[in-house]
Amino acid sequence: QVQLVESGGGLVQVGGSLRLSCAASGSIFSINAMGWYRQAPGKQRELVAAITRGDSTNYADSVKGRFTISRDNAKNTVYLQMNSLKPEDTAVYYCNAAIVVVTTSIIEYDYWGQGTQVTVSS
Numbered sequence: 001q002v003q004l005v006e007s008g009g010g011l012v013q014v015g016g017s018l019r020l021s022c023a024a025s026g027s028i029f030s031i032n033a034m035g036w037y038r039q040a041p042g043k044q045r046e047l048v049a050a051i052t053r054g055d056s057t058n059y060a061d062s063v064k065g066r067f068t069i070s071r072d073n074a075k076n077t078v079y080l081q082m083n084s085l086k087p088e089d090t091a092v093y094y095c096n097a098a099i100v101v102v103t104t105s106i107i108e109y110d111y112w113g114q115g116t117q118v119t120v121s122s
Contacts, residue, residue, distance in 0.1 A: 001027065003024070003026055003111075006093070006094075006115065007023075009118045010118070010119070011121060012119070012120055014085065014086060015084060016120070019082070022034070022036075022078045022097075023077045024097055024111070029099075029106060030100045031073070031076055033050055034051055034069075035097075036069065036095060038091035038092065038094065039092050048060050048080070048093070049067055068080070069081075086120060092115040094115045095112070097111050
């Protein structure tokens with residue numbers, strides 16, 4: 001069984017910073033891509049940033065230059081450093097990971113965290 005546990009959300013003022021963390025645990029063989037998504041009230045979930053196992057990154061245009069995604073493969077953890085936060089960054093942020101597990105065979109599954117609220121006040 002695999003779990004993704006997020007931490008680091010909260011309330012911050014405009015222009016402030018937050019760092020989100022997401023740790024994967026359980027029967028993990030390896031982790032491929034990891035990423036962060038967000039969902040604001042009344043809106044669809046959207047990709048914020050993603051990172052491959054080889055540290056190639058991809059960002060939504062709205063966060064380029066302000067957010068940085070990174071990962072620690074030894075700790076099975078992905079981070080999202082968020083700077084210069086804006087009210088429009090307010091959302092529930094979800095961690096996502098493509099995790100390879102070994103049961104009777106080796107299979108990659110898509111896992112999600114429970115979400116962490118980020119609120120940016122103006």
